[in-house]
Amino acid sequence: MDVTRVRRTGAVFALALALPAAAPAHAQDAAPAKAVPAASASPPDDGEWAMPAKNYASTRYSELDEINTGTVRDLQVAFTFSTGVDRGQEAAPLVVGNTMYIVTPYPNRLFALDLTQPGAPLKWTFDPKPAASAQGVACCDYVNRGVAFADGRVFMNTLDGQTIAVEAGTGREVWRTKLGDINKGETITMAPLVVKGKVLVGNSGGEFGVRGWLTALDAGTGKIVWKAYNTGPDSDVLIGADYKPFYDKEKGKDLGVTTWPPNAWEIGGGTVWGWISYDPELDLIYHGTANPGPWNPEQRPGDNKWTGGIFARNPDSGQARWFYQVVPHDLYDHDAINELILLDLPVNGTMRKTVVRPERNGYVYVLDRATGEVLSADPYANINSSTGVDLKTGELAMVEAKAPKMGKVVRDICPTAPGSKDWNPSSFSPRTGLLYIPHMNLCMDWQSAEANYIAGTPYIGAEVRMFAGPGGHRGELSAWDPVKRAKAWSVKEDFPLWSGTLSTAGDLVFYGTMEGWFKALDARTGEELWRFKTGSGIIGQPIAYRGPDGREYVAVLSGVGGWAGAVVVGNLDPRDATAAKGFVNAVADLKDKTTKGGTLYVFALPSKR
Amino acid sequence: MSSPCRRSASLAVLAVLALAACDREEREPRGAPVGESGPGAIAQGTLYAGEPSPPDPRRQEYEGNAYHLAQGKQLYVWFNCGTCHANGGGDIGPPLMDDSWIYGDSLENIFATIVQGRPNGMPSFRNKIPETQIWEIAAYVRSMSGQTPTAASPGRNDSLNAKPAEQRTPKAEPKQSTPGGPQVEGRQ
Amino acid sequence: MTARLPIPSPCSAGRGRDPCGAWEGEGSVIPRNLALTLPRLRRGPLPLPPGAGEGVARSASSRQWPWHRAALVLCLFALTACERVQHGIQSALDPVGQQAGRIAGLWWLFLAVLAAVYAVVLVLLLVAAIRPRRRRRLPPGPAFRPEEPIERRLTRGLTAWAVGTAAIVLTLTGFSYAVDRDILALGHRAELTIEVTAKQWWWQVRYDDPVPNRSFETANEIRLPVGVPVRVVLKAQDVIHSFWVPNLHGKTDLIPGRVNETVIVADREGRYRGQCAEFCGFQHANMALDVVAMPRDQFEAWRESQLAPAVAPSDERSREGQRVFLTSACVMCHTVRGTTAASRVGPDLTHVAARPSIAAGTLPYSKGNLAGWIADPQRIKPGSQMPVVGLSADQLQSVLAYLDGLK
């Protein structure tokens, strides 16, 4: 890391540093204490952005405060860069040293921009040339959610199932490892995470009947260190002596086999295409597992372990420590792959090491990250398919009338298949103690149908059409107080929010909308302070970094797409309510609001000349 | 009524009706392949050296036949066409109910696309689906954008009503878009 | 009275030493033109599973209701028919289950009573037509008026007749209710649940179990432990079908959008035949299923064998067959657990070779029949959803070898 970066340390910065350190000490006496990020997982900000989640605690919080509630009105474009790929840009740009790295959707080009030069010219381009056919097995647009940087290398995943290490300075390929087989429907869209010299990668393809896994590659050589499947016998899942789940229902031998109809686990999904967090103190990684396949729940009676849950694993061996199944026998394609934010927060007066997760099913889960105990689960969105979580057993109480049926349209199920909130990550500001959750307000009609497994084709078994939920707005940004377990404020958006949020020490929250607006809100009140219309809808993850000139920059990729934007990128026909698994019906007017794009926008305050 | 002219006229009308009805209503589960199925037989573009060859008249046996279209619709679901192309609106694959065709809109083109697959994600179903069934699926695909006779096109299914049935889909005048890479309309 | 034993087809007798060995062996080539092969196909009586023959063959008289003998007399029309009536693997009059037994009893009761009524009517008619009449020669005409005393007598007769009819009808209704309630009560004791989904034109059968991976699927066959009431959950995926195994119980419809239930129990071992009883399209006629009642331990053993994934092919031919299976049209529709074939369009073939019949009871299982079926299903079941795949003779041989190994 560039040591020159750490040199400027403002007063506010110091305060921010002091907070997390101070909070645990006063846990007992200060009752309404604030939540703070796990200290070991959120080191002091160096102004860089070396991993998409900013840090292992996944706070997506920048301690830079040059752009703040007072100055944000003057924010303007510093430079732009066209990626040349006009599919959904879900990636977070990375900034390490003087270079910004951005990865595009398929064909997964990796660009390095030289930030030291005016206009940030291209330093190098790396083209991994993934197989074109992989586009056919990418369920929801062929996106890529970002790359990881460690030890002078950029680690990237390609749609056709490869992980590639690229020399950061030169753009030269160091190694590449083929991990997935597109003929089985396996792709990789997630952003890798580097922990202790290992690149953690999971597969996508829960809609294709793949068998989900998470693997650790040696960062130096690309060799597989361990690989943990999320279905099947314990030996495959890396469940061993260390495994100590909190709840009895997670205990038992070979649950990954016995909770499925015979052989169904072989095509049972449970992929790892979302976010991974890491707590260096407990030395555990946390990752979610996606939906079981097929969507039609009647074809897979049982709990369908280990899909739809959260694993804590040892990063060195991959051995599982605990597991909590958020949605046993998932009914609605509720992948449990959302971001896992490691916070320490007071629960009933005691500070607990927790992992906080705004889940697809509409609840903010707070789990003890050491044990997997559910400390709270509170709805942050409109829900009618479940009534709540029993904190004693960890069971989610489902509403029978909303359970999908074969040959029957079950109407008005909220939330939808993409959930109250999909992959697009929240951010947490220790200054406000609030979690900024970008989410949706959609409901759906669902009819299960028999799914036929044909390798390389989707394995779904559901006809879905989505529509706006109560109130008519389709998106919402909620500021959630994990201590009070309540919403502090929220802002409604017309279109579903499919971008991540960024919060900064300037008490700002940044996010983008699918029409293309990039907005900054006051982190304490939700008041909109600034907005800018980009060329296409925004579904990416904004970041903030300190440029070589010492100034604060905010960057985001604009380019609509993803599941939500499929209607635009695929030019789908909205007359069919089930297009894009029903999402098109909810955003049928998006084509009138935006077009495809693929441009990096970087904003800064006007330089004081 | 006994005028021979009138009788022959009514016979002619009846014969036309009969032909149309026979074509439409025949239930021949075996089907017969239309023309050559090899890639050589099918032109993908619309530009020909010399005169273009006329379309195979046996197409009608599939496109005008209600049973084959209905079978095609069923197979479309069974063989997971619908999981990529939805009920015509598209998903991973391009929509099939609109007017743009990347790899040609003729029955033979669609047949070839199914058999050969296409480079940007369309899998090849060669040897996986018997030829007659591919013709049925291809004919059904054409019915999705209203290219087949309304009287033969399928009605709604007994399932979630995603869109008006094929028999009520207005005919979309096919437009050929260029086949090509992912950048071009992003079609497979 | 000798019962007619179904004659097994030559191709199916003893699968080990296949009399249709022409299918195997080096030089044999299966003609694409099936003229040669089809005569081998036998429809009809299916071979009995080992140990199951006795039950079918045994005379049912021991279980008949007492009035059965009396009723026999009424079968004047065709004595042979009447004999045959009592023995059949698809006969309501040869009950082997309590439900069917109750119904058959009720039927014999109805038959006895109603036959008596019919006899009375016929006698009355006969007498009315031919009885000597006093005024036979009187001309018709305006003077004719019915005589009062006769009219009164007839009126009394009418009243008695009406009361009698009402009494009979009331009694029969009472018996009918009683049996209905009885059958309903039998249903509460079910120990095993089977889910049957009807599709055009075959039966998907799922054995449920609280432990998900102990549930399994099969097709066109139901095996039951003898004497154990089995709850059958009935669903339909396309059109209305009706589940009917006459020897065990009456029929219950399978209706899309609804879930029906019935309870069956087999009191003695044997193989029985069920058939779809609601018109369901082209192949309504060939939508049958086998119900095999077996001793509990045999049933459990069968169940365990069904839970296992498909046997891996052991010899080169079978391995080639598996390769052909997984790379040809087969894989688009069928499931063979343990391989990548997991489609649910057609029947699960994981243990196909252990089933008594193929093509939903259309042909008895034998390698020869299987060959004919795969080579040209549209000839055997025109309009069925199984297409003509067009395998080469060699491929067909390999696939046969593979499938025949899926015990």
Add this chain to the structure above:
Amino acid sequence: MSARDASRFIRRDGPSLGEAETHARLERTWATPPGLWGWLSSVDHKQVGRRYIVTAFVFFLLAGLLALAMRMQLAGPNQTLLTPDRYNQIFTMHGTTMMFLFAVPVMEAFAIYLVPLMVGTRAIAFPRLNAFSYWVYLAGGVMLWVAFILNVGPDVGWFSYVPLSGPQFSPGKRADFWAQMVTFTEVAALAVAVEIIVTVLKQRAPGMSLNRIPLFVWGQLVTSFMVVFAMPAVMVSSSMLIMDRLIGTHFFNPAEGGDALLWQHLFWFFGHPEVYIIFLPATGFVSSILPTFARRPIFGYTALVLALVATGFLGFGLWVHHMFATGLPHLGNSFYTAASMAIAIPSGIQIFCWLATLWDGRPRFATPLLFVIGFIVIFVLGGLSGIMLASVPIDSQVHDTYFVVAHFHYVLIGGAVFPLFGAIYYWFPKFTGRMLSERAGAWNFGLFFVGFNIAFFPMHILGLIGMPRRVYSYPAGLGWDDLNLLSTAGAVILAAGVLVFLGNVWHSLKHGLVADDNPWGAATLEWATASPPPSFNFVHIPVVTGSNPLWEEADGLPVVSGLRVDQRELLLTSVVDAAPEVREPSPEPSIWPLLSALAVTILFIGSIFTPWAVVWGSIPLAVGLIGWFWPKSAPDTPEPVIE
């Protein structure tokens, strides 16, 4: 006929005419115009009735041929004479034609012909509607059969259960033709029912109070009321079906909130009364034939009338016994069991009354009586097997098997076709003026009776030993082979009986004995006029003083006079007592019913292909109806001419 003075009933307001002059003038007024145009515009109920009968018989023969084809296919196991596709079309066409195009229309045809004669009036009520109904019926039937010949014949069974007949599982237009055929024939049937009801209630001869109405007329009256209540259900359901198929409504789509069972409820709410709609007129035949040939008045007139009415009501309460296998609640099923059993009581009463009539009569065994005896033998057996079907447990075994096929053929052929043949032998002289050959009649009966029983009795056993209905083929070795062969043999004999009948009709039309007004010495009014009856039916409207007018007034019926002879005029009487109330004009012949029927045909057939046909098709229909009802200025007759 010597006319008694009945002027106390009617005020005479014109000069009186002589007998011959009256006759001539009436003929001039009521005759159908000559030529093709006149033929097409005829509104004479006898002409329309005759057309109905002939057309229905053509359909009967066609459907019979289909039955033979099916029997040939099923003569042995694994036959391949017919493909499943063809077989499915054939059995559907057989059932549909027999039920919709033969049984109901032929019964109504007899009503159209006979009811006005039996109640002593000059024309049926709404004669133009009557003509219209025939054309619509003809169009519906021809449409269905042309469709069948063009391979668009329905193939989903005569009750066309959804979802099999729905848009997903019946591609093409086959089921649409079926649905529209239903609409056609139901429009026709409803029209006729309304005419019959009005004719019976308002046009009876003076003195024919309710307790003197011939039982045949009672039967038709009850039937017509049943039609009015039952037929709309099937019209609604067939329209729902065609909407589901054509414009994507979801009446029967369970996924979107529709219900497949809704169809069955609606259909059987019509379908079961339909059986009685066919059977009750047949009991009317029996009650007409029996007294004539037993040569005594029917025994138990009141009981028979009450039985008819009771059957009419109960007939609506047992449709669910067609649905016992669908898994409806047991309590509900029990109710329908009770209702289905209960209907045995009125039927039993009827049987007894007929037996008693025969018992106490001095029977003359002419062919009509033979058929009536055949009717009793067969129908009672069918009725008794019907009692078995009413029991839920037994029905669960035999439902949808050949047992049911046997049952309803016993009920429908035994209960309706046998009386119908009897009725033809009975009324043929009235229709044509010539007698049918008795000798051929006996052969006809014998072959028909024997053939029928050989064909259908084995089916009872077939059903019990497991043979489901509607199978195009069956495997060998299940014990079904011999019985099926026997059944086929019976069908051939049955067909021979029909051939004898056809020959008899063919021959007798030209060479039969010439019949006088009342060749059988019957008692009802239709025998009080010439054979065949003149266009105006009666020179003078008869006056009725008893239930058997021709027997009771052997010297000649009293009559009333005073109706106009220069215009078509009817005498309306009161509903209960048939006291004369008012003179009512009756419409002239008109081509508009035919044109309107054509317009309806265009609309209905067009709507098979596009819903817009309903919109555009209503324009020609409106033109047709306007023409039909266009008011005519009163003709310039300074002085009405009265009989």
